Amino acid sequence: MPTEAVVDVGPVAHGGHCVARLDGQVVFVRHTMPGERVRISITERTTSFLRADAIEVIVPAPGRVVPPCEYAGPGRCGGCDFQHVDPAVQRDLLGDVVREQLRRLAGITWAGAVEAVDPEALGWRTRVQFAVDRGGRPGLRKHRSHEIIAVDRCLIAHPDLPVVPGRRWDADTVEAIVSSSGDRLLVTDASISDEVEGEVDGVVAADGTTRGGRGAVTERVGDHDFRVSGSGFWQVHPQAASTLVGAVLEAAQAAPGETVLDLYAGVGLFTAFLADEVGETGTVVSVESDPGGSRDARRNLHDLPQVRLVGETVEAALRRGSLGATADVVVLDPPRTGAKKAVQGIVDLAPRRIVYVACDPAALARDLASFASRGYRLAGLRAFALFPMTHHVECVAVLTKTGFDLR
Numbered sequence: 001m002p003t004e005a006v007v008d009v010g011p012v013a014h015g016g017h018c019v020a021r022l023d024g025q026v027v028f029v030r031h032t033m034p035g036e037r038v039r040i041s042i043t044e045r046t047t048s049f050l051r052a053d054a055i056e057v058i059v060p061a062p063g064r065v066v067p068p069c070e071y072a073g074p075g076r077c078g079g080c081d082f083q084h085v086d087p088a089v090q091r092d093l094l095g096d097v098v099r100e101q102l103r104r105l106a107g108i109t110w111a112g113a114v115e116a117v118d119p120e121a122l123g124w125r126t127r128v129q130f131a132v133d134r135g136g137r138p139g140l141r142k143h144r145s146h147e148i149i150a151v152d153r154c155l156i157a158h159p160d161l162p163v164v165p166g167r168r169w170d171a172d173t174v175e176a177i178v179s180s181s182g183d184r185l186l187v188t189d190a191s192i193s194d195e196v197e198g199e200v201d202g203v204v205a206a207d208g209t210t211r212g213g214r215g216a217v218t219e220r221v222g223d224h225d226f227r228v229s230g231s232g233f234w235q236v237h238p239q240a241a242s243t244l245v246g247a248v249l250e251a252a253q254a255a256p257g258e259t260v261l262d263l264y265a266g267v268g269l270f271t272a273f274l275a276d277e278v279g280e281t282g283t284v285v286s287v288e289s290d291p292g293g294s295r296d297a298r299r300n301l302h303d304l305p306q307v308r309l310v311g312e313t314v315e316a317a318l319r320r321g322s323l324g325a326t327a328d329v330v331v332l333d334p335p336r337t338g339a340k341k342a343v344q345g346i347v348d349l350a351p352r353r354i355v356y357v358a359c360d361p362a363a364l365a366r367d368l369a370s371f372a373s374r375g376y377r378l379a380g381l382r383a384f385a386l387f388p389m390t391h392h393v394e395c396v397a398v399l400t401k402t403g404f405d406l407r
């Protein structure tokens with residue numbers, strides 16, 4: 001089979017590529033858009049499909065732009081997927097992906113649109129982990145490869161991040177972090193020069209121990225401050241935390257005196273705001289399995305007596321019945337793999353509402369189907385462009401026993 005061909009590109013698919021056909025076989029093509037005719041170079045063959053890069057655009061689609069980043073494109077940095085697409089059209093593509101996953105995996109029709117959180121699609125990423133090549137240069141990996149593409153700058157990186165590119169590093173990785181309060185941290189085992197040390201508030205080793213200065217940053221959302229240690233979990237877009245808190249509170253509709261579970265709670269972002277909603281007569285049970293995240297949550301939530309912290313996996317806590325017999329509202333924000341093993345345990349608590357925050361629409365759709373088979377139907381879903389230039393999209397879904405109001 002030839003390694004190059006010309007194809008007409010069909011719809012976008014989950015993962016930052018579009019679907020085309022070549023001699024009856026499905027080809028997942030990167031660096032293209034639906035409706036384009038492109039020359040492709042095949043990058044991978046499996047028994048059921050091919051992967052390819054668009055290496056020449058013969059007929060462009062409306063919304064194609066010149067990528068602002070010099071490292072974007074076939075065979076180059078794999079950090080972004082849609083640098084060649086106008087940001088408004090990127091949101092349309094992400095909406096199509098969410099729609100297709102919901103339809104195919106859960107039989108749900110969703111007519112909503114992905115919401116922008118910021119008119120600017122560059123300079124948003126407040127946490128970037130660079131890989132270091134053999135020459136000590138920081139870079140990002142090629143798509144589906146361990147190969148490191150050294151970069152002198154990353155356009156989606158926040159301008160206030162500690163500067164990693166342009167310097168040599170003697171460790172495998174260097175993560176740069178800047179918080180909403182302006183704290184700057186490096187997470188790395190590399191030697192740190194006096195110059196670099198003077199530019200940051202702290203340096204943390206890859207194993208989480210503090211090497212110098214502060215070992216954590218402070219993130220501020222509304223009236224709440226959150227300590228986040230080293231590379232502990234925190235949303236990377238500056239607008240993400242407040243956007244998701246707003247969407248979660250709107251979806252949860254928690255009332256004073258109620259019992260709410262915050263599952264996969266990280267350092268306690270949603271827990272703090274849910275605690276405000278239920279007040280001192282209510283209860284929020286906050287479940288996080290990562291020891292570092294649990295430690296931070298303990299410090300972040302110590303002045304909220306209505307919060308009970310549980311430091312174990314959601315699945316184990318549900319299995320042991322340690323989260324109580326019932327709950328009024330359950331909020332869950334699982335990692336990319338979703339919450340397949342927690343669905344039955346959540347349903348057993350008979351909550352009035354379930355609010356599912358999801359960073360992977362495929363895992364979300366799979367779990368929504370599982371909830372639906374147990375009597376909880378989708379009542380509303382919002383999607384947010386919290387990772388511009390990439391194929392990632394964040395959804396907030398609300399489930400009830402009746403289902404209504406679907407957007």
Ligand SMILES: C[S@@+](CC[C@H](N)C(=O)[O-])C[C@H]1O[C@@H](n2cnc3c(N)ncnc32)[C@H](O)[C@@H]1O
Nearest residue numbers: 233264265266269288289290313314333334335
């Ligand atoms: C997507 S983050 C959400 C964190 C938090 N809701 C926020 O927005 O900052 C998922 C969190 O779940 C935690 N986690 C992963 N698997 C878990 C499990 N099985 N049980 C409990 N927590 C888990 C991770 O450590 C991480 O903090």
